Amino acid sequence: EAQVTQNPRYLITVTGKKLTVTCSQNMNHEYMSWYRQDPGLGLRQIYYSMNVEVTDKGDVPEGYKVSRKEKRNFPLILESPSPNQTSLYFCASSNWDRVGEQYFGPGTRLTVT
């Protein structure tokens, strides 16, 4: 089954404790992306990657890091989480020439206290 998986689905952590949210896709997609979704602000793009070893900032990259060492994986790293990073995070992937047609993961709800 074609899918994007994220782990964990739920995470409660404390300020400053480094964390990683994993994302994996099995569709051989070149393009992968991370979004955060907040009430009243909608979905905002954090980082995206056009292919292995190629990453670019989205609209809200501050406080986040990503890496793309393998085509199927695109982890999101919060080196020092803060309460304003409490949000619902989505990973997505697509073919490189159909960036608008993205497959989304189920989401990771992160709470930073």
Add this chain to the structure above:
Amino acid sequence: TQLLEQSPQFLSIQEGENLTVYCNSSSVFSSLQWYRQEPGEGPVLLVTVVTGGEVKKLKRLTFQFGDARKDSSLHITAAQTGDTGLYLCAGGDAGNMLTFGGGTRLMVKP
């Protein structure tokens, strides 16, 4: 960053009614997508429109792309409770970023 504004933000209707949701921008998009998101899940792609003036139908849903490729609409005929959800429009630019509108939360009551 290009902006997409959706209206209305919230819509509550009775089953069987028709409705239209709008997605507007001052920018031109190479393509525009509509997604639907249900609680606890990620958005799911409904349709892509590419050509100005294009109309696409998906069962009771009709999608239209404006002639100038700056706006789009989603019309649902005879809404059903299963249509309840958050409807998002999204537009792509030449820089490979995808911009989402704020969404329209639709509630269809039985």
